[in-house]
Amino acid sequence: MKKTFFVLIIFLSTIIPHQVFSQKQYQAHGLAMHGNPKYSSNFPHFDYVNPAAPKGGKIVQGAFGTYDNLNPFILKGRSAAGLGNLFETLMANSHDEAFTEYCLLAENIEWPEDRSWVTFSLRAEAKWHDGQPVTVEDVIWSLETIKTKGHPFYRSYYANLASAEKVGTRKVKFTFSGPPNPELPLITGQMPILPKHYWQERDFESTTLEPPVGSGPYKIKSLDAGRSITYQRDPNYWGSKLPVNVGRHNFEIIHYDYYRDRNVEREAFRAGSIDFLFENTAKEWATGYNIPAVKQGIIVKEKVEHNNPQGMQAFVFNTRREIFKDRKVRQALGYTFDFEWTNKNLFYSSYTRTFSYFSNSELASGGLPSQEELRILDQYREQVPAQVFSQAFSLPETDGTGNIRGNIRTALRLLKEAKWEVQNGKLTNTITGEVMNFEILLRSPEFERIVLPFTKNLEKLGIQAKVNTVDTSQYQERTDSYDFDMAVANWGQSLSPGNEQRDFWSSKAADVNGTRNLAGIKDPVIDELIDLIISAPDRQSLITRTQALDRLLLHNHYVIPHWHITAYRILYWDKFRMPKVRPQYSLGMDTWWIDPDLAAGLDKRKRNLK
Secondary structure (H helix, E strand, O other): OHHHHHHHHHHHHOOHHHHHHHHOEEEEEEEEOOOOOOOOOOOOOOOOOOOOOOOOOOEEEEEEEEOOOOOOOOOOOOOOOOHHHHOEEEEEEOOOEEEEEEEEEEEEEEEEOOOOEEEEOOOOOEOOOOOEEEEEEHHHHHHHHHHHHHHHHHHHHHEEEEEEEEEOEEEEEEEOOOOOOHHHHHHHOOOOOOHHHHHHHOOOOOOOOOOOOOOOEEEEEEEEEOOOOEEEOOOOOOOOOOOOOOOOOOEEEEEEEEOOOHHHHHHHOOOHHHHHHOOOOHHHHHHHHOOHHHHOOOOOEEEEEOOOOOOEEEEEEOOOOHOOHHHHHHHOOOOHOOOHHHHHOOOOOOOOEEEOEEEOOOOOOOOOOOHHHHHHHHHOOOOOOOOHHHHOOOOOOOOOOOHHHHHHEEEEEHHHHEEEEEOOOEEOOOOOOHHHHHHEEEEOOOHHHHHHHHHHHHHHHOEOOOOOOOOOOHHHHHHHOOOOEEEEEEEEHHHHHHOHHHHHOOOHHOOOOOOOOOOOOOOHHHHHHHHHHOOOOOOHHHHHHHHHHHHHHOOOOOOOEEEEEOOOEEEEEEEEEEOOOOOOOOOOHHHHHHHHEEEHHHHHHOOOOO
């Protein structure tokens, strides 16, 4: 019997990879994408909070458009602002690290060296708002439901979470599929956990205005559908003393009023009906707040520098449209956008042109490909534009006077190479006879003053571009179904790109409604580069692979890049205080608090304005 057992061990060792036996396993309070977490297992709180911050008070903010749904996890409807306050995840992000998570609903996390699976042990004290405990069954149900019934983004993002199984009373194990992906344990930690007992009696895929049950620090107090919504801090919130929550969630009431016009929202702020405002328009920032309240310090006007990647805001071409399938056509039209004139005359020279999908970060490409990039890109030489290897990516420039004759000549040359020429004053395809006209879809009237000079320049190429501004609901419906020619869009990025890039650029996402692949990109090389990013074994590999993807996206001219600023432009009435240390990668509003003395005297200060 002993001999048989020994032979069996020898046999198994020849067919099972050695790493299965030798692979280390880890258990911890947190997990970093690369390297080790900043905070130790006994950390009391994040460095960027005030643990003694007083609780209480009310903050009123504005929201744009309207809402008709309190389930933010589905494609249908427009979700209300602030719903993130209701729901929680297994892990919580730290906002002073590139990509590190610490236990929230989970009390510890286990994983093997290759990160092919992850196990979470749930906190016994974790409770839903109705008092029921958060269970392993809730976690498993959440994965299954979000993957099968949730927004297409979630289906793509969690595609490699192959299974979830209960392995203990409060313990759940996730097993991953596909090639090695060290990000998957962190992605799993980001998954919203929902109460099975609540949702199994409701239609998860339908919009709802019934306040849902969550486990987070706030509950919905009241709502006026589409007009306003109010959240109140839960006095019985189970997780208030966790290290990841100490010094956070300080407002007693968070209220949002909805506005369909940004100017009306600004007037409401100046009148004191709103407490806080993000200002995203350069003209308003420069000229709109020369008012006594700002001059006397009753309204604080502040530019807060940050280290966040700025991603890409741009005019995006819908390459599903025949007129935009040719790369040279897209490149040519880029010559008609005069950023220098726009920045000088409309933006008070406050912006920087965007040259990367990962601007303001080390992930951005620049110059010619490095040797490390070439080792990736060389195998695709016959499949990608030659300029990827021979030319540093650049964008057309002007002298800012509005004279773009040189750019127009270059654009016409590129268009001619793509079989488009001006005939009888109209840009015409010399093979099919089609005349190039298209619509530019907007969701904000404020953008019209920026787009109209662009359309005037397009007219110099014989193109009639119609600007169509629709409300936020229509914009969402049309972009979700890719019913547009050109639109203004943006793609936010993090310091640790991963699975979300599939939703942005992959061939599969191009055919699924509701993804962020608005351009309709279908390129097998880009698909492979995305997979390389996802499987990057270390930080330097991630940087190099992301730069290669960035370079390829840029040289294919899927968008006409806009501009960015590396600061938050904020205004708020002087009743708030914030920690001395601010997070590197977030404004950190959930760490602010209301100073009772300032709040009590604010009305008097308003009355005494001169």
